[in-house]
Amino acid sequence: MPDGGPSILDVRDLKTVFRIRSGEVHAVNDVSFELAPGELLGVVGESGSGKSVTMMSLLGLLPSPPADVCGGSVTFDGQDLLKLAPEGLRKVRGAKIGFVFQDPMTSLNPVFNVGMQIAEPLRKHMGMNKREAAVRAKELLELVGIPDAARRLEDYPHQFSGGMRQRVMIAIALACDPQVLIADEPTTALDVTIQAQILELMKDLRDKLGMAVIWITHDLGVIAGIADRVMVMYGGQVVEHAPVAELFGNPKHPYTRALLTTIPKISGEREKRLTIIEGQPPIMTAAPSACPFRDRCDVAIDRCAVENPRRYDVGDGHDAACFHVEGAHA
Amino acid sequence: MLTYTIRRLLLSIPTLLFIAFVIFMLLELAPGDPMANMPLSIPPEIKQKMREALGLGEPWYVRFPLWLNQFFVVEPQYWIDNTFGTNFADGAQRIISFNSRSPVFDTISERLPQTVWVVAMSYVVGVLIALPIGIISAYRQYSVFDQAGTFVSMIGFSVPPFFSGVLLIVIFSVQLKWLPSIYDTTHVVNSWDSFVFQLRQMVMPVMVLALQTTAQVSRYMRASMLDNLGQDYVRTARAKGMSESVVVMKHVLRNSMIPVITVIALGIPSIFGGAIITEQIFKVNGLGQLLIISLQASDIPMVMTITFLLAVLIVLMNLIADILYGILDPRIRYD
Secondary structure, three states: OOOOOOOOEEEEEEEEEEEEOOEEEEEEEEEEEEEOOOOEEEEEOOOOOOHHHHHHHHOOOOOOOOEEEEEEEEEEOOEEHHHOOHHHHHHHEOOOEEEEOOOOOOOOOOOOOHHHHHHHHHHHHOOOOHHHHHHHHHHHHHHOOOOOHHHHOOOOHHHOOHHHHHHHHHHHHHOOOOOEEEEEOOOOOOOHHHHHHHHHHHHHHHHHHOOEEEEEEOOHHHHHHHOOEEEEEEOOEEEEEEEHHHHHHOOOOHHHHHHHHOOOOOOOOOOOOOOOOOOOOOOOOOOOOOOOOHHHOOOOOHHHHOOOOOOEEEEOOEEEOOOOOOOOOO | OHHHHHHHHHHHHHHHHHHHHHHHHHHHHOOOOOOOOOOOOOOHHHHHHHHHHOOOOOOHHHHHHHHHHHHHHHHHHHHHHHHHOOOOOOOOOOOEOOOOOOEHHHHHHHHHHHHHHHHHHHHHHHHHHHHHHHHHHHHOOOOHHHHHHHHHHHHHHHOOHHHHHHHHHHHHHHHOOOOOOOOOOOOOOOOHHHHHHHHHHHHHHHHHHHHHHHHHHHHHHHHHHHHHHOOHHHHHHHHOOOOHHHHHHHHHHHHHHHHHHHHHHHHHHHHHHOOHHHHHHOOOOOHHHHHHHHHHOOOHHHHHHHHHHHHHHHHHHHHHHHHHHHHHOOOOOOO
């Protein structure tokens, strides 16, 4: 859904640096993206590419110190989230932007029953009393497909399976009808059948509730199935960004191309070995002054080592940060 | 939970009987003679008669059941008689101290108030100080407050009460003359002034003991809080928009209290036996001091009874700790 009217979330030049004893780690470097209402934006990248840190920076969820969100702007609902006081930010978290985390086994508090954990944001943000919150919590559990919802409100997280816990997490994130849902690898810790169920559920919920979703994953297969637009991250930067069909059909950045070749094919002859991208992703100890992918890139040129490519627009909402893109030499 | 509690209570009966047997046999095998403090002018054969009069002529398999009978049947009967004016005991033989020739439970009940006032109070004070210190130290890890807390804990762990107690006496009693150095156990609280005096004489022993409790419990609390502050559910609570006070004092604290409760509950028995040195320094004649005197005098019934009461307390506190564990942590269900 590119060019779908005014964006609901507009991130510009976001920078996050971890200041640790042994130096600095530049985890997010000038990341910009926007999100239209009702859109599902997929964010892919290897571990350590800055996907999660970017999203947590938006809402101030990183522990500070060591994390320091030191630049950029995050416009949501007419205000810059980075400039909001902690109390203002808390009014956004959970109420207007919901968060689903990776590991459902540890993301719920083990000593409180799920009814209480779902009711908590309802009572805080919507001003509901205990009874109203319990009614709404039951509706939410039904919405995310947990059978016998009324009885299960009394249950504790350890009495739920992993998939069911992730449903509870989604119910918590959806509790206050958020405009944006950020899902940080919500299916990574689940087995594939449960993963498929959660994906179906999310597609279904998005159609029902009309919220925008940011879906972080390292699984391109998942992205192909649900995303409208995809953002590929590497070394804390956005290296390519395109509508989903365009990205899979016409990848411009060598990293994206490499990622796509690593997906094993289920048709044709079986490969002897899985395809890999040689080398390790970089640890950014300083702000990038060169292309972070150059050491692993098969088309790197001299210019890659002296200049960090900006994101060159190739049309149709597609851009890539590579000097080989048409128009980059202009 | 109820069936679990009942099962545990029933199981504790054989445990306690075994403990009683072990204590009895240890005292039986230990050297020592209750007549050792008698004047040397008493002829040996008279001393032997006196020993037999104390019941020491009988073998252990006679005396041990007798003690059990006295402890579990006769003494409760006397207690009921005293409370309700009945006459179940019917003049049966109570457990008599070799030393004072008075019933041991009379002596224990004389000593108990001092111990409760000073030692139990110090434990409560120590825990109440330790919990906030532990919480703040963890939440502001490596801050000045945390460093100070670590330093105080180190002192609490490493400075023994016979040093810190004497130091306090030198400073506050000898130099500043603010507080009395001796705990007056005959003091009766019946007015505001006497209450203030009671507080003043309690301050130093309570603080000496509380320092040790604080040192220990605050460390446990800090470690437990740190463990939990890094957990994913804390991030979830923040992502829900909960305020920091809710995140820390509700989500994190509830989880952190689980191991700390055990430490606190299991420490309770030690406050009755473990304050011996402090009681000596401040002349508080509590249970700890009574135990020491009785040991020195080979007052076997007294030692046996006090030690066994401590064992009962330990078994009971273990049970309470387990039950609290089950209440605080829904993952633990005993039924």
